[in-house]
């Protein structure tokens with residue numbers, strides 16, 4: 669099977685200073701890659717580069733990012749914007765920040781879906797309601813009629829996850845999607861994401877500090893330290909059999925949190 673996404677020897681700089689160096693990985697349809705590493709190691713930068721959202725200061729200075737055979741690093745902004753949302757979905761660490769404060773959740777979800785398909789408001793609400801129920805937002809009518817400030821942080825986070833899922837993207841880029849959620853809801857979201865992969869063959873890149881989530885979801889893991897790849901391989905190999913001292917320390921630091 670051809671790869672859906674191929675990141676080849678990518679170096680990314682902010683203001684001319686490299687923060688991610690020579691990163692390579694690939695993702696086939698339906699595969700999940702977990703990117704782990706301590707704070708500031710460049711995890712978010714890698715997924716921002718895929719989305720073309722590095723901002724004024726950021727630039728891919730070396731390498732290529734291929735999505736379905738097209739080079740995202742040289743694609744026009746207009747074309748890339750057409751991909752974002754429908755083909756490439758995103759869930760951010762802080763979904764509330766990505767929501768407009770003065771418009772209802774329902775209006776914003778409907779606008780996002782309408783950009784890519786002809787759909788009635790009723791149909792959007794029905795689809796959103798079904799997803800919301802599955803990720804623990806039981807009163808979807810209230811949520812859809814609310815403004816972001818009327819919901820809790822965790823509820824806004826699930827709204828973001830719902831907005832990304834409703835379009836069944838080919839590729840989902842998720843930056844700490846569950847970190848703001850309590851453990852029970854985390855589990856529901858993880859299960860829903862796995863179901864989405866099963867039903868729609870969605871490929872995913874999951875950036876997280878939560879090794880438990882990576883263990884449950886990822887097929888492969890990429891370990892970053894100060895922008896450099898320390899490890900890249902099958903989940904079990906990286907989690908349990910890595911030779912790399914940094915990877916070993918990162919994986920064992922999680923085990924130390926366990927209660928005796």
Ligand SMILES: Nc1ncnc2c1ncn2[C@@H]1O[C@H](COP(=O)(O)OP(=O)(O)OP(=O)(O)O)[C@@H](O)[C@H]1O
Pocket residue numbers: 682683687705706707708709710711712713714723725726
């Ligand atoms: N807009 C920016 N301008 C300048 N430097 C930046 C910018 N965004 C990120 N950086 C720097 O790039 C490096 C990598 O940051 P990044 O956010 O990718 O790390 P991360 O691994 O996702 O961290 P965390 O786990 O804390 O979210 C850091 O040194 C950070 O300070």
